[in-house]
Amino acid sequence: MGGLWRNIKWLSASVWILFFIAPYLRWGDRQAILFDIPNRQFHILNTTILPQDFWMLSLLLLFFALLLAVSTALAGRIYCGYFCFQTVWTDVFTWLDEKLEGTPPKRRKLDKAKLDFAKFRIKFTKHLIWLLISVLTGISFVAWFYDAFDLWSDIFSLQAGSTAYGTIALFTVGTYVLAGYMREQACFWLCPYARIQGVMVDNTTLVPTYDFKRGEPRGRIVKGQSEDERTTGDCVDCKQCIAVCPTGVDIRHGQQEGCITCGLCIDACDLVMEKLDRPKGLIRYESLDVLEGGENRPLLKRPRVWVYGLIMSAALAGIGYGLSMLDALELKVIHARQPLFVLLSNGSIQNKYTLKVLNKMTKDVPVKITATGPEGLILVDADGITAKHGKVTPRTVFVRVPKSNLKGENTPIIFQVEGEEDGEMFVGTRKSVFIGPKY
Incomplete structure (x- = not known):
């Protein structure tokens, strides 16, 4: 049908x-x-x-879970019936x-x-x-x-x-x-x-609904009887709505557990009404409030729509932010705790760092690591690094700065990693701190 x-x-x-x-x-x-x-x-x-980026998957799952909830609140089991x-x-x-x-x-x-x-x-x-x-x-x-x-x-x-x-x-x-x-x-x-x-639907939810005021009392068609002589409602008890229902629900008894809101009963009933030259819509998508003569509340007047919408928007914003911040090369910098710094014999201050290079590309890439910060900065043991694809490549490096060039106990320092794949250059940066003695 x-x-x-x-x-x-x-x-x-x-x-x-x-x-x-x-x-x-x-x-x-x-x-x-x-x-x-x-x-x-x-x-x-x-x-x-x-x-490392799977937190976005959690937001995506949250978005679809709420999308299922809000679609159910608005139109019943529409997911079951159509998707x-x-x-x-x-x-x-x-x-x-x-x-x-x-x-x-x-x-x-x-x-x-x-x-x-x-x-x-x-x-x-x-x-x-x-x-x-x-x-x-x-x-x-x-x-x-x-x-x-x-x-x-x-x-x-x-x-x-x-x-x-x-x-x-x-x-x-x-x-x-x-x-x-x-x-x-x-x-x-x-x-x-x-x-x-x-627990997701309420009286404002649009679901396939039988208009009992118009359809009752049910009665078979009497041959030769005119519309003016008819004492029954529009429902002729043909049971076509039951025959086409995938789960065998009789929608005339109201919403039931088996109804997947697919609307096939609406098609069947409309076809019968059309043959009988009666108005369609005896079974239609309608809320219980409207069916009983109540107010048809717009979407913007339903609190749950606002709550769901705000949470879904926040989830999408988080996913968008995460995708916009994804880099082919990511760099993490861990400053050594013991010792925080070492005073060298030439008067320079040395800090130790562990650099972790995350390569999100499909090939192993030779990378170059540089650092900028106080004047006279020297980066040691940062050469010859190949970042493995899909993995984190660690490297321990040392940074040396003449003591006379330090203006305070903590001085900002920026590490940068560069790599190239198929002629395209990728860069990742990370801020850290260079620690010296107290003055």
Whole structure:
């Protein structure tokens, strides 16, 4: 059955195409998006995120958690109905059922029929396609963590490793069973979201709602009866809303745990109303407040929208700040504590530092370290450093300054690291302090 909300469901489900094709997009000589867990590197286009930057991942998870909460507060389980992978894969498997086996009555008839070549061919074709989709789902998931082209090569050459094969097998079985057999039962028995949604919705939440004032009392159509003679509501008790509901909910009994707010009941009811030449919207997206004649509160008058919005904005701002501050080369400077300084025989003051160079590039890079500060500053043991890619390279260096050039006990000093990759120069700086004797 088609309809506005059915089409919207297919349109929203199409975002999952990126799940399958994104791992094959390239950026230079590597995969555009690659979560390289063995090497502890996340590559997103030209940005490489290392474990030191994973605090941004926490903010990203916070943002999506609040996005789920605010979408539920505004429109119920809209994620379940339009974006959830379980819903999307179940829709695809159900669509295959209809194309290969026909409508539900035909499918039931086929299941009861004796096994012959025609039935075997249909069933074999269906389950083969189910299996191929399940295997492709598993491979696509692993490809986000394993170079996609290398993955295919290693799979067929049996070089992929037990972790890759195990993950593919797990997703294959999971997809085949959950989308092929359990389907909406997974929403009832496995997903915790249905249980916690009750604390997220309120009387202002837009959800598929049956207009009981207009629909009741229900009654079948009486042949030859005019609209003026009718004593029943607009609901003709056709039960089409129940038939199309993925979880079998009767929306006329109000909001229930099984409702995933997909809107298919709205399409079914609107089609019946159109055939009966009655106004559409007997079942529609509406809040309980409006349905009962209350005020339709705008979004900006809902406190939770402001609270969620502020927290989400702060999370996005933090992520933006973190990305803007990412450097291909990062430098950390640790001043030695014991001793804080050493007086040399020539009258100079010497400080000891441990420099840690973090190389976020894809290759090992020779780097040059310099320091600026008091006049006469000399940097010792800072030559010949090669920063390993994706790792922290430590080096102990010494800084010497003539005592006469020091103006106080603590003097600012700036370290700088420079490296070059593919003709592009990268620089990282770090402020520190040079410590001398008290005056």
